[in-house]
Amino acid sequence: MPATTNEPQPAHAATVVIDAQGIGKSFGSQRVLRNVSLQLHKGEVVAVIGPSGSGKSTFLRCLNHLETIDEGSIAICGEMLATAQAGGHSVYAPEREARRICRHMGMVFQSFNLFPHMTVLQNIIEAPVQVQGVAREAATAKAETLLRKVGLLNKRDNYPARLSGGQKQRVAIARALAMEPDIMLFDEPTSALDPELTVEVLRTMRELAQEHMTMLVVTHEMGFAREVASRVVFMDEGQLVEQAPSHEFFANPRHPRSQAFLRQML
């Protein structure tokens, strides 16, 4: 008998943690995303690369409900976040539900976004305590474990202003991990950093990948994409024009625009 959408999904379907289909997005008259579809599977590290202005950040922001979509659908860990039809109306999960669904994802931004009036430790425990209702002692113990992991336990009581950019970004990663996300989204996490500070952030991300964290990473770091990503997605002018396993993509990009981009970047 043919399967219907109401039937329980087979076990392997559960491995799709992000299912974005046909995403369209405009800012005013500018179409920024055109029919972008991407599935991310549990344990995958996918690098999103492409020229400046091609829509990479916007795509990530749509996945995390920081932007609305005009077309397509987004499901996170099997839960529908949004569906929208061209010229029709968008259906979003109610705000509370949307926030809960988005908690499957931790996000790290280019600009760190730490709270300047809070210490490193306070930055990390704020959301677990306030949003998840975790007891302060338990949240503190967890934060200390995460700080040890990113090599910054000795900065526990510092304010962000006293940290380097690389240290701020590692605190931002620890803060996102404190919410125990299933997926980590990174939006050009090293592009505001000097090269020597980039190295320590990429090391932290590499370790996360080795621990099988599911990661979607918008990056201009081709070395990182080549070494760490299992798959590379290439965006150009709002379209996803190529996706391939990382080793294949870097050995032989098929799309002419990907080839031109790599010639420029490598």
Ligand SMILES: Nc1ncnc2c1ncn2[C@@H]1O[C@H](COP(=O)(O)OP(=O)(O)OP(=O)(O)O)[C@@H](O)[C@H]1O
């Ligand atoms: N909030 C916004 N309002 C209007 N236009 C926007 C907004 N956000 C992004 N854009 C435009 O959408 C296009 C895609 O931007 P986006 O930041 O997604 O590209 P990107 O590929 O991430 O670029 P970069 O690599 O330079 O960060 C750009 O032309 C940008 O100016």
